[in-house]
Amino acid sequence: CWYPFADEVVCFTAILLATERALQRGRWLMLALAVALVGMITPFHLYLCALFLLSYVPIRLFGQYGWQPRIVLPLCLRLAAVAALGVGLGAIVTLPYLHAVLNSPRGSGTTSAVAALSSSPLFGFESPLHYITATLRPFANDILGTGTDFHGWRNYLEAPLTYCGLLCLLLLPQALMGGTRRRRLILFLVLAGLLVPTVLPWFRYLFWLFQGNYYRTYSLFCVLCVITLSMVAFSRYIEGRTLRLWLLLATTMTLVGALYLPFEPWQTLINPNLRYLVTPLLILYGLLLTAGQLFKKQELAAWLILGLSAIELVQFDRITVSNRQTFKKGEGRVVNKDETVDALRDIMTVDNERFFRIRKLQPSGSVLMFTVNDAMVFGYYGTSSYRSFNNVNYTNFLTAVNAIPSNSEMATHWTLGLLNDPVLSLFACEKYALVDNPLLLEGAVQYEFVKRYEKGYLFRNTRFLPFGLTFDHYLTEDAFLKLPADEKPALLLHAVVLSNEREGGKQGLTQTKLSDLKLEPKILSLDDVVATRRKTALELTSFNQTRFEGRLFLDQRSILVLQTPFDRGWHAFQDGQAMPVLKVDVGLLGVGLDAGEHKVELRYRNPFLAPALVVNLASFLILGAALLAMAATRPAGVNARPLAVSP
Secondary structure, three states: OOHHHHHHHHHHHHHHHHHHHHHHHOOOHHHHHHHHHHHHHOOHHHHHHHHHHHHHHHHHHHHHHOOOHHHHHHHHHHHHHHHHHHHHHOHHHHHHHHHHHHOOHHHHOOOOOHHHHHOOOOOOOOOHHHHHHHHHOOOOOOOOOOHHHOOOOOOOOOOOOOOOOHHHHHHHHHHOOOOOHHHHHHHHHHHHHHHHHHHOHHHHHHHOOOOOOOOOHHHHHHHHHHHHHHHHHHHHHHOOOOOOHHHHHHHHHHHHHHHOOOOHHHHHHOOHHHHHHHHHHHHHHHHHHHHHHHOOOHHHHHHHHHHHHHHHHHHHHHHHHHOOOOOOOOOHHHHHOOOHHHHHHHHHHHOOOOOOEEEEEOOOOOOHHHHHOHHHHHOOOOOOEEOOOOOHHHHHHHHHOOOOOOOOHHHHHEEOOOOOOHHHHHHOOEEEEEEOOOHHHHOOOOEEEEEEOOOOEEEEEOOOOOOOEEEOEEEEHHHHHOOOOOOHHHHOOOOEEEOOHHHHHHHOOEEOOHHHHHHHHHHOOHHHHHHHHHHOOOEEEEEOOOEEEEEEEEOOOEEEEEEEEOOOOEEEEEOOEEEOEEEEOOOEEEEEEOOEEEEEEEEEOOOOHHHHHHHHHHHHHHHHHHHHHHHHHOOOOOOOOOOOOOO
């Protein structure tokens, strides 16, 4: 969860550097590559990149040329063309990822925070804790705690992350003093962009297109602005220009005083060790800046300040890295005293089944995210997931069976799956369960005890159903959704759920009466139902994430239900002949199959992969042609012309 922030810092710093290289030296290739890298983080970051360029470039050119649209507009259009080329260069990664985004509850609009956030008051305010967090975190990201020990607004990663060095805090007021009217206007716009969304949350929601109530990349934009402005003042200082010492003294006293305000909530939140570290650093920076100016030794003072900044960054980074809880793949047993690694090793030693799921009711961390992502961390198959863009068809299925609440944006990416229903877990190919309390499963007849670990107990589900169940009767979605929540799980074992009667007739299935379906579980035991499903289930012969094969025999036309989310990228084959894939059970993958013995194969290819390859190839051809044209028209030994020149 931490690595996207590092990606953002690298990529947006590259965007800023590349933009300046393009404007000052005419070297635009770096900008195209930087935009491509930004799009590879997530497609949404292309919007953030566009927002950054649309804010920075016009202001930057206005500061140089003033209000001269005939000069500024062509330069902006050239940079826009270069950025568009960068989007094409990264299309091979961005477009397939875009499919995942559009195929999620957020991207499809199934559940969204837009309605709630956009209806908030335009001039509404946040909680006092938010403003305390926003005020203190520029001193250090960890001044209110690290990781799960964070005591500020929301959580460590989504609260304001605006620390960019204590030197910047001291020099920022210096950058705001003096200058021309045009410069003061630019500084006013920059400060408004920094402060308004922080004070009035509606504008921060707008920054995120009303998709989230957090800071994240907005904090990075603030950091880049503060660093840019403060380094302008520092550059002038190195060149021998004077600082306003009275302002420097006032800034130092204000910053130090803010750390010791006699306000109880303020003091209880602050990490005292960091406060005692920040205070002398602020004073040392102030003394070095003052001494360098008074003794006309600005360059020497700058080198000393650079060394002090390195010490500060190393120390603060050490606190961030050392004080947070880590969870490494393959080391779960050591780091969290968790027996999952040992249990998986034992299972894989004795079980030759090509696919099954494990229900884990034993948390591997102190927060929910570690638990719901255990399957990904440890390398097994489960039903829970934490992801910003979970598959919308999977969340639709979970909503339909009442495993998650409807219209809950949070539940669609913090998804507990089918942990709380044994029948749904049975339907979803659960074969093993790992629990920390054996009483949860000892009384259930379908579970047999396998092994005890130090703090965990492993059970096997004797009623295990394989991946790929067939049904020759169907029920419509409308009828299924109207059922009480406690009746839905059992009915999934008796019939397939199709979108409507026309689809059922097209597939040649018999529509079952709801009264018969409700009566059947009472006549047949669960063991009888499981035995019936196993007879015609898919027998896997090979399996991986994007391709699997199997064999089955059917007495009549049926639908094969695969307990995985539907996606347009799946392609099905019956004995080598292409068959259409279906959306069944309100979000799962299905295939209509004829009677008889068949070899079934399913392959997955991202629907946006082929268009991405075309766009990527075209972009590289354009790039190659542009580079050849520039090389042919530029005389030997002559550098590229800058896009922006002094008027």
